Amino acid sequence: MSDEEQPENENGHGPRQHKPVVVVVEPETPGNVGTIARAMKNFGLYDLKLVDPPEFDPDGEAYGFAGHAREDVLPNAETVTFDEVVENYHTVGFTGITNESSYSHDRFPFKTPVELKEDLKRVDTQTALVFGREGKGLNNDELRRLDEVASIPADGRYPILNLGQAATVTLYELRDLTVEETQLPDVEHARAPEQDIERFYDFFEQFLENSHFPEHQRDRTRLMMRRLVGRAHPTDREINTLLGLFRRANEQLEERGELLDELDREDRWNH
Known part of the structure; x- marks a missing residue:
């Protein structure tokens, strides 16, 4: 279902006109992509974009982990370049490693998914949620080209989440922006x-x-x-x-x- 087909409730509230798209940069494990596709469908998102993805076997892990998202989200995933994402979307990159000093702006300041949700409630714009590689995540050069940085609060002794887990937690926290049953405040302005x-x-x-x-x-x-x-x-x-x-x-x-x-x-x- 496209953004234009998403209904609003009687009060004119509901999902944003521009729902976030999910971008995964150079995923290595098909199962993680399937998990992300499933989480997207769970929380009302359908636009998945992949940068340099592996090939997906219709009988393999990606489709096996996708659940019912194998019917729409995963087969309709679009292969794009990193440049195309930066040029066409307001970008939010996700990282498990953050800086705590204002003198280093690669990973600071950062928002939690809840803070990001509250921010995006006030503005309707084409936003891309950008997740990195399983092993290395997004590198500093890539983060420098993105507009904002977000991170999921976790135990400081082991803050790095699995790629599929990180996307699922994020989309859950953003559900107020994406599921039809949620009532939302009016958008204050369009970016x-x-x-x-x-x-x-x-x-x-x-x-x-x-x-x-x-x-x-x-x-x-x-x-x-x-x-x-x-x-x-x-x-x-x-x-x-x-x-x-x-x-x-x-x-x-x-x-x-x-x-x-x-x-x-x-x-x-x-x-």
Whole structure:
């Protein structure tokens, strides 16, 4: 059943217009993919996307573990690239290993699934829940490209959950957003299209270059901005205002640079 076919209750509440999609990056064990497909159907989700998946034998573990999800979720799973996920969705990556310092933004700040649910209640956007490999999970380079990070609270002596378990726990906690019987508060606003948000990041990157921001600080600054915008869920109007602001700033900085070149004057900020 597609998002558009999902009914709402008489009060206009019910599942979000855009239900989350579930993405699994380079799964190794077909049984885990089947478990995830089953959990998705349990909690009202049907859109499964796989990055570099193994082949699934119709008589193998994936279909065996999928239960009734073998009829729809699993056979309709779409193979995608990591780039496609980042470009088209508000992304939430899941990790069992977190940082506890604001100086390391690869895995900090992070949300629990319950906190993520409360956040997504307030905004309707195309969200991808991104899970990593069984052995290594998502690496730091991948996490840097995602908008938010989430982690399931567990015993600190052994915080790493099995891939299928992690997805099941997460989808259970998000069930208020995905099952038809749950009454939900009205959506406060719709998040701006991801393509426009990515354009903002491009403008911000150009701004860092035009303003001669110290190169050794740029990676951390880019990541901090992505995390900030990821939590803020900007609206169309907000992101368009930011695009206009940074477009104007970049044009002025470029014109300033051209004038300094014409006057053969040194730019005192370019150190």
